[in-house]
Amino acid sequence: MTVEEAFAGALKYETKVRDIYAESAAGTRETEARALYEVLGRDEQSHIDYLNHIRERWRKTGVLDTRGPETVLPPRDRLEEAMKRAASSLSPARTGLDEGGERAALTRALAAEEETSAFYRSLVAALPEESRAVFHRFVEIEDGHTSIVRAQLDLVSRTGYWFDVREFDLED
Numbered sequence: 001m002t003v004e005e006a007f008a009g010a011l012k013y014e015t016k017v018r019d020i021y022a023e024s025a026a027g028t029r030e031t032e033a034r035a036l037y038e039v040l041g042r043d044e045q046s047h048i049d050y051l052n053h054i055r056e057r058w059r060k061t062g063v064l065d066t067r068g069p070e071t072v073l074p075p076r077d078r079l080e081e082a083m084k085r086a087a088s089s090l091s092p093a094r095t096g097l098d099e100g101g102e103r104a105a106l107t108r109a110l111a112a113e114e115e116t117s118a119f120y121r122s123l124v125a126a127l128p129e130e131s132r133a134v135f136h137r138f139v140e141i142e143d144g145h146t147s148i149v150r151a152q153l154d155l156v157s158r159t160g161y162w163f164d165v166r167e168f169d170l171e172d
Helices: 003-027 031-061 076-087 101-126 129-157
Strands: none
Touching: 003 031, 003 101, 003 129, 031 101, 031 129, 101 129
C-alpha cells in the first residue's frame, strides 16, 4: 500500500465513524448519550482535519508529520467518572432499548470503531517504517474510542461489566 492509499483509506474510515456519531447524536433524546456522540464525532472530525493537513503538506514537501493527532477526549479516568454518573439516569425505557435505540447506535459505532482500529493496525504493519509513525497514534486513539463505546454499550445493556471489569451480578 502506498502512503497516498493509506491517507485515502484513513479518511474514508474517519468520515464513516464521524457520520455514525453525527447520526446517533441527532437520533437520541438522551442528553448524556448525545453529548458522548458529539464529543466522539468532534474527535473523528479532528482526525479528518489532521489527515487532510498532513497529506497536503506531504504532497508539497515530501515530508510526513509523524507526531500523530491529538485527541479532544478528556483523560480516561474523567470519562469513566462521567459515564458512571450518567448510568443512574439511563433506564431501558429512557434509552429506547426496546426499540433498538441507544443499543443499536452503540452497536453500530462499536463495529465501526473496531473496523477502523483494525485498518490502522494493518497500515502500521504494511507501510514502510518511515511512514508507520503517522498512523501509529491513530491505533491508540481508535482503541480508546472502542473502549469507551464498548463501556457505554455495556452500561446501557446492563451487562454488569464496566471496561471489561465485572461490576455486579444478579446475586449481589
